[in-house]
Amino acid sequence: MELPQSATVCECFARDGLQREAFVPTEKKVEIINRLMRAGVKRIEATSFAHPKYLPQFADSEEVLTRIERVAGARVLALIPNTRGFDRMLSMCEKGKGPDGITVVVTASESYNKRNVGKSIGGSMEEIAGIVPRAKAAGLSVIGCVGTAFGCPIEGEVRPEAVLELARRYRDMGADEIMVGDTTGMSNPLKTHRLLGLLTEKTSADLIAHFHDTRGMGIANALAALQCGITLFDSCLGGAGGGMVKETEDAHSGNVATEDLLCMFEEMGIATGIDWDAVVDCLPAAREILGRDLYGKAARTGRVRH
Amino acid sequence: MELPQSATVCECFARDGLQREAFVPTEKKVEIINRLMRAGVKRIEATSFAHPKYLPQFADSEEVLTRIERVAGARVLALIPNTRGFDRMLSMCEKGKGPDGITVVVTASESYNKRNVGKSIGGSMEEIAGIVPRAKAAGLSVIGCVGTAFGCPIEGEVRPEAVLELARRYRDMGADEIMVGDTTGMSNPLKTHRLLGLLTEKTSADLIAHFHDTRGMGIANALAALQCGITLFDSCLGGAGGGMVKETEDAHSGNVATEDLLCMFEEMGIATGIDWDAVVDCLPAAREILGRDLYGKAARTGRVRH
Numbered sequence: 267m268e269l270p271q272s273a274t275v276c277e278c279f280a281r282d283g284l285q286r287e288a289f290v291p292t293e294k295k296v297e298i299i300n301r302l303m304r305a306g307v308k309r310i311e312a313t314s315f316a317h318p319k320y321l322p323q324f325a326d327s328e329e330v331l332t333r334i335e336r337v338a339g340a341r342v343l344a345l346i347p348n349t350r351g352f353d354r355m356l357s358m359c360e361k362g363k364g365p366d367g368i369t370v371v372v373t374a375s376e377s378y379n380k381r382n383v384g385k386s387i388g389g390s391m392e393e394i395a396g397i398v399p400r401a402k403a404a405g406l407s408v409i410g411c412v413g414t415a416f417g418c419p420i421e422g423e424v425r426p427e428a429v430l431e432l433a434r435r436y437r438d439m440g441a442d443e444i445m446v447g448d449t450t451g452m453s454n455p456l457k458t459h460r461l462l463g464l465l466t467e468k469t470s471a472d473l474i475a476h477f478h479d480t481r482g483m484g485i486a487n488a489l490a491a492l493q494c495g496i497t498l499f500d501s502c503l504g505g506a507g508g509g510m511v512k513e514t515e516d517a518h519s520g521n522v523a524t525e526d527l528l529c530m531f532e533e534m535g536i537a538t539g540i541d542w543d544a545v546v547d548c549l550p551a552a553r554e555i556l557g558r559d560l561y562g563k564a565a566r567t568g569r570v571r572h
Numbered sequence: 573m574e575l576p577q578s579a580t581v582c583e584c585f586a587r588d589g590l591q592r593e594a595f596v597p598t599e600k601k602v603e604i605i606n607r608l609m610r611a612g613v614k615r616i617e618a619t620s621f622a623h624p625k626y627l628p629q630f631a632d633s634e635e636v637l638t639r640i641e642r643v644a645g646a647r648v649l650a651l652i653p654n655t656r657g658f659d660r661m662l663s664m665c666e667k668g669k670g671p672d673g674i675t676v677v678v679t680a681s682e683s684y685n686k687r688n689v690g691k692s693i694g695g696s697m698e699e700i701a702g703i704v705p706r707a708k709a710a711g712l713s714v715i716g717c718v719g720t721a722f723g724c725p726i727e728g729e730v731r732p733e734a735v736l737e738l739a740r741r742y743r744d745m746g747a748d749e750i751m752v753g754d755t756t757g758m759s760n761p762l763k764t765h766r767l768l769g770l771l772t773e774k775t776s777a778d779l780i781a782h783f784h785d786t787r788g789m790g791i792a793n794a795l796a797a798l799q800c801g802i803t804l805f806d807s808c809l810g811g812a813g814g815g816m817v818k819e820t821e822d823a824h825s826g827n828v829a830t831e832d833l834l835c836m837f838e839e840m841g842i843a844t845g846i847d848w849d850a851v852v853d854c855l856p857a858a859r860e861i862l863g864r865d866l867y868g869k870a871a872r873t874g875r876v877r878h
Contacts, residue, residue: 267762267796455836456575456839460573482835482836482869483835483839490795526789529788534760563785563786567825569787570787
């Protein structure tokens with residue numbers, strides 16, 4: 267089994283983990299982000315510049331970016347849903363409090379994209395094409411996300427060619443990395459291996475794998491991605507987060523749990539540079555923030571190797 | 573990604589799933605076994621012939637075997653811990669109510685074996701060597717289980733050579749299949765791939781992969797096993813069951829969940845011959861039997877493909 271020697275995990279608890287939750291006080295977000303960075307997490311999705319009317323959770327995005335520590339070697343990322351959010355984010359950069367990089371988002375399914383942001387795929391890509399050069403000019407790295415890449419809860423199958431086309435357009439715009447998102451946990455390891463293999467072969471982009479554990483295959487999908495040579499992964503503490511699944515809410519549709527993903531990597535000798543125990547120490551705070559138990563498994567028993 | 577075209581799942585809820593639980597009425601066991609067989613499950617671990625003093629759960633093993641339906645094409649298996657249990661089982665065969673096959677057990681760790689059955693590995697293998705030819709003579713198939721094959725909670729690392737040696741001894745005795753057990757969920761996909769690869773290469777035995785989801789890697793371990801060409805798997809409804817982990821009890825150390833394993837197989841096009849929805853329909857009964865929620869994920873949202 268061919269596996270990479272190291273991998274980078276982007277911790278998304280403060281953004282994807284909280285997106286559908288009741289507003290969490292800024293100080294709690296700041297504390298957990300700081301703790302994760304001190305644990306050695308090299309990438310943090312810290313907030314979103316969505317309009318507070320639509321996602322009141324992120325009404326404090328400026329304050330989060332202002333108050334979090336900046337840890338050497340840790341990159342702070344923000345999700346940018348549209349030009350208006352980008353402009354807000356850019357004014358933070360001008361004050362020296364901006365993120366290190368941004369994530370722009372489109373989904374490979376027309377129906378999901380319309381439902382998600384009220385635009386066609388073409389409309390989203392046109393807006394993104396205006397954002398990316400401005401971000402690059404401001405010295406920000408850009409992640410181009412292709413959501414519902416492995417399937418859409420509304421349309422069903424998503425053609426790999428549709429994902430490839432969006433990845434190419436991102437690359438041509440100058441995006442640094444392409445995130446391939448299994449937004450509602452519809453992939454399986456074979457599908458993951460085929461799509462990420464295709465994208466690796468046909469584009470020169472660095473790919474980020476973003477899995478949800480909706481059907482219990484999140485960690486197995488990550489294994490399949492590793493076998494394609496992918497070394498960049500998204501995850502959330504405790505498997506928090508989750509999008510629309512079959513048009514119903516389901517807490518179990520959360521992201522792959524950070525502690526479980528890191529456990530697998532480290533147990534297989536894939537270096538992450540992260541102190542696993544320090545990440546696990548963040549779980550009580552995450553549970554307190556969400557007011558419920560979380561779904562990761564590895565922290566309950568602990569790792570095998572130390 | 574090279575995967576087999578079909579796989580066989582042995583449903584262990586009635587044995588491994590219940591072993592550490594308070595006594596479950598015989599009729600409940602019989603009902604769930606019957607439903608699983610009617611759902612197309614081809615192998616059922618129905619009971620254990622452990623002495624009722626040690627495992628009162630299985631005080632009704634004769635009654636379970638007597639009362640369950642016999643479904644064409646479905647094999648009923650019983651765990652045999654020692655000669656005394658074998659003799660009890662054999663008297664069931666003489667009445668025409670015996671199982672189709674038996675599982676005999678040793679662990680690859682001396683300490684765990686002593687703790688589990690109060691014997692050395694050598695002592696267990698000597699007793700098993702007396703049982704196997706008698707079972708074969710009675711027309712029963714024999715599964716030789718090597719437990720703690722991927723690690724022991726007492727001793728830590730287990731040498732692959734120790735597992736290989738036990739597998740060879742089983743083969744030489746005439747065992748039909750070798751079960752490789754990750755008794756307390758200590759494997760990872762790389763370790764799984766290496767050990768099952770080694771055993772596949774060095775023995776001609778058919779291997780059964782038995783994983784626990786203690787650290788969230790159960791399904792990923794199954795994927796790694798598939799990639800070694802393994803087509804026989806154990807699992808429990810809802811991820812029930814579980815052995816000693818770090819010398820403490822932990823409900824989350826359960827077996828790989830049948831519904832999640834089957835979901836991954838079927839989603840990847842690996843035929844199991846099992847009606848997934850009919851298996852999922854057994855979950856409320858399993859939850860009622862255990863009096864608590866279970867840990868599988870796929871049934872909460874449902875499969876992608878139908």
